[in-house]
Structures are given as structure tokens and as C-alpha cells.
Amino acid sequence: MSKFHYKSFLWAVLCCIAVATMISSCGSGDGIKYRYGVFLGASPDDLKYMDEYEKVVIDAQYFTAKEIAALKDSGHTVYSYINLGSVEDFRPYYKDYEGITLEVYENWEEEKWVDVSKAEWQSFVVDELAVNIINKGVDGLFVDNTDVYYHYPTDEIFDGVTNILKGFKNLDTYVIINGGDAYVTEYAKRNSELDSIMDAENQETIFSKINWDDETFTSNEKNETEYFQEYVDLVSGYGKDVYLLEYTTDSGLIQKIDDYCAEKGYTYYASDKLELLAPAQKKGSQKK
Known part of the structure; x- marks a missing residue:
């Protein structure tokens, strides 16, 4: 092979390798730096802010299947996100189920608890709402407000929550209970x-605390922290994954959370916004 042709051949090979590398790295997650981010207040315009997060929680009702696939x-x-135990007045189905709502959700005036013992709610949440969300291609459900049982601790409410959760599991999807x-x-x-x-627990405010009067953040009381640590250890003992969602900008507290999760093998995200908006707080993001 002549020197000229050899150089041409070598250049062609190098170009092919470079193109192949670009193709393999595009969409490979090479830019992912953090383990977990909760962005329930995000919109499709915020997708770029999620690039660095391996696992993301969104409200898929506001995203298309194409956006989720991307x-x-x-x-x-x-x-x-999916709301098991309450309903917000901005949801398109709010009027359909307002008749089976209970009291207003404290600190969230646009939201009411739902009587989850009602068959029509159970059927809607599992067979319509969850199915529509899963059909968009999500990997699992972040289930909020099973705490309806805490506020209304009856066997009927317990059974309603159980029926819905078992319904989610029957859809063959990953189920995270929030709180x-x-x-x-x-x-x-x-x-x-x-x-x-x-399959997993996401526990909010183990280490941090929300002051609802002015929506500022501080550290939680020791007894509260210890209670929730015992709770997530219980869940972990049954072989379930554990995620922490904290609200703080305190670097010292974030380091404490990071150390705790490293010791336990848990995953966390510390938000600087109550509304869980994007872009994320980098200092509150757990590195991969």
C-alpha cells in the first residue's frame, strides 16, 4: 500500500471510530452525574435540566410518551407521580370525584383527601389513571398520599389503599410509596x-423540616429523625429500596444526609425548592 493510500485508509478508520464513538455515547447517559432527582413541578421545557440525573421523578400527566422516551x-x-389518596382541583378529573372527597389537605388548599374505600375511585386510579401513565413508557409509579390512612385510620380506608397498591403491582410496574x-x-x-x-419507599424530611408558615427549611427534631430512620430501616429490612427526599440548602445538613445514605446504601435528593422545580440544586444531589 502506498504511503498516501495508507494515510487515507488510516484516516478513514479513525473517522469511523470517531463516528461510532459519538453514536454510542449519544443517549448513553455519559453525562449523568447524580443518582436521583425529584422534579414534580417540572414541565417538558425543563427536560434539559434532568440530563445529569440517573433516576428522575416527574408528573407524567404533563409529558408525552415521546418526551419520556427521549x-x-x-x-x-x-x-x-400518581396521587392515591387525594385529588387536586387542577386535575381534569377533579369534578368527577369531588363528591367522594373528605377534608381539605392541610397546607395544600387546592387539594382534598379522597374516600379511597369507594370502588369508583379504586377503579379509576388503577385501571385508568395508572394505566394511562404506564402506557407513556415510565419505569414505575411514585405513589403519594397513602397517608390518607393516617388521617382516616379505619379498616375501610386501609383496605382501599391496599386494593389500589395491589392493583398497581398487578400492572407489573415498580412502585415507590412516598411516606x-x-x-x-x-x-x-x-x-x-x-x-x-x-418496591421502594421515598421518605420526606427525615433530617430536614419545612416551616409551613413561611415555607423555609430547618433541621428536624431528633426524635422525628430517629422515628423515620427506624421506619425506613423497617422497609429496608423487607428488601425494599429506600429514597430520601429532603428540603434544605444547609451544606452541613446535606453532608450529614450524604454520610447516612452512604452508610445505609440509601439514595437521596435534597431540594432547595418546596415546589420541586427544575433546575435542581447541585449541592443537594447525590453523586453516582
């Missing part, structure tokens, strides 16, 4: 298992 194709795991300590603890006590209702 997130997944670029290396992200996508979970969607729900009263319900989950009671379910474990009655059944000695959690496999039927959940």
Missing part, C-alpha cells in the same frame, strides 16, 4: 411482607 433513551430511569409510614407499618404488622404492595 429521557429513557438518554440513559434515565423515569418514575411518575405512608402509618399504613406501611400496619400492613407489615398484619401481613409480615411488603412484596404485594411496594
Whole structure:
């Protein structure tokens, strides 16, 4: 081979390697730096702010299947918010179920608790709402407000929450319960298992505390921290994943959270915004 042709051949090979590398790295998640981010207040315009997060929680009712597919194709795991135990007045189905609502949700005036013992609510949340969300391609459900059982601790409400969670699991999806300590603890006590209702726990404010009067953040009381640590340890003991969602900008507290999660093998995200908007707070993001 002549020197000229050899150089041409070598250049062509190098170009092919470069193109192949670009193709393989595009959408491979190489830019992901952090483990977890909760962006429930985000819109499709905020997708770019999620680039660095391996696992993201969004409200998929406001995203298209194409937008969710783009997130997944670029290396992200996508979970969607779903409200099991209350309903907000901005949801398009609010009027359909207002007749079975209970009291107003404290600190969230646009939201009311729902009587989850009602068959029509159970059917809607599982067979319509959850199915529509899952059909958009999400990897799992971030289930909020099983705490309805804490506020209304009757067997009827307990059974309603259980029916809905088992319905989610029957859809063959990953189920994260947000909070729900009263319900989950009671379910474990009655059944000695959690496999039927959940795959993971997301517990808010183990270390941080929200001052609702002015929506500022501080550190939680020691007894509250210890209570929730015992709770997530209980869930972890049943083989479930544990996520922490904290609200703080305190670097010292974030380091404490980071150390705790490193020791326990838990995952966390510390938000600087109550509304869980994007872009995220980098100092509150757990590195991969």
C-alpha cells in the first residue's frame, strides 16, 4: 500500500471510530452525574435540566410518551407521580370525584383527601389513571398520599389503599410509596411482607423540616429523625429500596444526609425548592 493510500485508509478508520464513538455515547447517559432527582413541578421545557440525573421523578400527566422516551433513551430511569389518596382541583378529573372527597389537605388548599374505600375511585386510579401513565413508557409509579390512612385510620380506608397498591403491582410496574409510614407499618404488622404492595419507599424530611408558615427549611427534631430512620430501616429490612427526599440548602445538613445514605446504601435528593422545580440544586444531589 502506498504511503498516501495508507494515510487515507488510516484516516478513514479513525473517522469511523470517531463516528461510532459519538453514536454510542449519544443517549448513553455519559453525562449523568447524580443518582436521583425529584422534579414534580417540572414541565417538558425543563427536560434539559434532568440530563445529569440517573433516576428522575416527574408528573407524567404533563409529558408525552415521546418526551419520556427521549429521557429513557438518554440513559434515565423515569418514575411518575400518581396521587392515591387525594385529588387536586387542577386535575381534569377533579369534578368527577369531588363528591367522594373528605377534608381539605392541610397546607395544600387546592387539594382534598379522597374516600379511597369507594370502588369508583379504586377503579379509576388503577385501571385508568395508572394505566394511562404506564402506557407513556415510565419505569414505575411514585405513589403519594397513602397517608390518607393516617388521617382516616379505619379498616375501610386501609383496605382501599391496599386494593389500589395491589392493583398497581398487578400492572407489573415498580412502585415507590412516598411516606405512608402509618399504613406501611400496619400492613407489615398484619401481613409480615411488603412484596404485594411496594418496591421502594421515598421518605420526606427525615433530617430536614419545612416551616409551613413561611415555607423555609430547618433541621428536624431528633426524635422525628430517629422515628423515620427506624421506619425506613423497617422497609429496608423487607428488601425494599429506600429514597430520601429532603428540603434544605444547609451544606452541613446535606453532608450529614450524604454520610447516612452512604452508610445505609440509601439514595437521596435534597431540594432547595418546596415546589420541586427544575433546575435542581447541585449541592443537594447525590453523586453516582
